[in-house]
Amino acid sequence: MHSExxxxxxxxxxxxxxxxxxxxxxNRIIFHIVEDKQEVKMLNYSIKFLDIYAExxxxxxxxxxxxxxxxLVFLGDETFKEPLRExxxxxxxxxxxxxxxxxxxxxxxxxxxxxxxxxxxAQIAESLKVKNLLLYHENDNDLENRKSRYTKEAEEYFSGxxxxxxxxxxxxx
Numbered sequence: 046m047h048s049e050x051x052x053x054x055x056x057x058x059x060x061x062x063x064x065x066x067x068x069x070x071x072n073r074i075i076f077h078i079v080e081d082k083q084e085v086k087m088l089n090y091s092i093k094f095l096d097i098y099a100e101x102x103x104x105x106x107x108x109x110x111x112x113x114x115x116x117l118v119f120l121g122d123e124t125f126k127e128p129l130r131e132x133x134x135x136x137x138x139x140x141x142x143x144x145x146x147x148x149x150x151x152x153x154x155x156x157x158x159x160x161x162x163x164x165x166x167a168q169i170a171e172s173l174k175v176k177n178l179l180l181y182h183e184n185d186n187d188l189e190n191r192k193s194r195y196t197k198e199a200e201e202y203f204s205g206x207x208x209x210x211x212x213x214x215x216x217x218x
Contacts, residue, residue, distance in 0.1 A: 047096075048078050049103050079105065098126035100159050108132055111218055122182065124161040125169045138218055139175040141166045142182035146198055153184055163195050167202035179208040179216065 046054065054076070059067055079085060081096035093108045097120055106121040106129075115137035122142060125133065133139060144155035147164035155162055161169070163180065170178040180195055187194065188211075195209040208216055 046076060046078065047080070047094075047103055047105055051076050051078060081105070093132075095129060095132055097121045097123060098128055099123045108136070111138075113218075115218065117218060123159045124165065125173075130173065133173050133175070135174045135176075137175070138177045138179060139170050139173065140179045140181060141170065143167075143180040143195065143199075144182060145184045146194060149184070163198040164202055167199040167207075170205065171203045175205060177206045177208065178203055179210065181210070183209070 055070070058070065077085070079094045082093060084091050084093045086092075089112065090109045094105045095108060095118075097104050097106045099121065100123065104121040104123065106119045108116065108118045110116050117138040117140070118133050118136050119140040120129070120133075120142070125141065142160055143163040143166040144158065144160035145153040145162055147162040150156070150162050160182070166180060167178065178199065180199065183191060183195060185191070192209045192211060196207050199207045199209075210216055
């Protein structure tokens with residue numbers, strides 16, 4: 046986590062959990078503070094933390110290379126920001142939020158929440174020349190048809206592979 050988040054997380058932990066659990070803070074539960082563009086080895090992966098230039102609260106996404114050599118970028122809870130272009134351009138996998146269909150923007154107001162529509166996320170992915178776009182953080186107003194609706198809209202603006210996973214669905218990266 047980044048340094049600004051540590052104090053908030055600690056406060057929540059001590060407010061919600063009993064001493065039975067909090068006594069392990071800093072002994073067995075260790076906070077690791079990371080900085081923008083810092084690389085950390087986690088399991089078999091080198092994870093590069095990326096400040097996503099979030100407008101609501103500071104957030105980090107990350108970039109990593111998978112065991113098969115493919116690059117993956119996760120952008121967190123806000124839409125892509127231009128200062129990240131160099132890190133994201135031409136990656137194999139881009140995980141980008143898409144709050145709603147473009148036709149639903151007036152109803153759900155994604156831009157007020159610093160989110161994007163499926164159309165916007167697909168256009169961003171196309172401009173970045175990524176190979177695979179995985180959309181998440183979608184509105185759940187039509188679960189039965191969400192995957193097909195979101196995929197169809199994204200296909201109009203993105204020429205790569207599109208994934209709109211259902212809860213608990215496994216996608217082989």
